[in-house]
Structures are given as structure tokens and as C-alpha cells.
Amino acid sequence: MFLLRSSTREGIYNILWALVFGFATLNILSLGARRFEQDKGGLNFGEVLAILVVLVSIVLLGWEMLYLFHILPIRLTPR
Helix, strand or coil: CHHHHHHHHHHHHHHHHHHHHHHHHHHHHHHHHHCCCCCCCCCCHHHHHHHHHHHHHHHHHHHHHHHHCCCCCCCCCCC
16 A cells, blocks of 8 residues: 555656656757757747756756765764
């Protein structure tokens, strides 16, 4: 029963993460496709948001990797 309840919550979170990354990926791909259009310039809100999501996720992944490889938390021992 406990496994079913926790796996359902984790499943919902996984679906939400997949949606966020899916929309970010679609916006970044459309950004690359717009490069071939001649009369368009600048970025719209969705593309800026997609780039920010990717940057934040890379920072969070790096932060998590620092904990995984035991670099963080930094523990200073007293002398």
C-alpha cells in the first residue's frame, strides 16, 4: 500500500517534469527553426522561458552532482 501511494506521487512528478522538459525542448527546436526565417528577429516569451528552464535545470543537475560525488556539503574540521 505504501509503495503504491509513493509511486503514484513520484509518477505524477515524473509526468510533470516530462511536460516541462518537453515544452522547453519544443520551444528550443522552434528557436533553431526560426533561424532560417528571414523576416523574424528577436525571441518571444516562450523561447526565453525555454532557455531559462534549460539553464536552471543544468544548474540544478550540477548542484545535485556535487552532492552525489560528495563535494558538497563542505565540512570544515576545527584545527
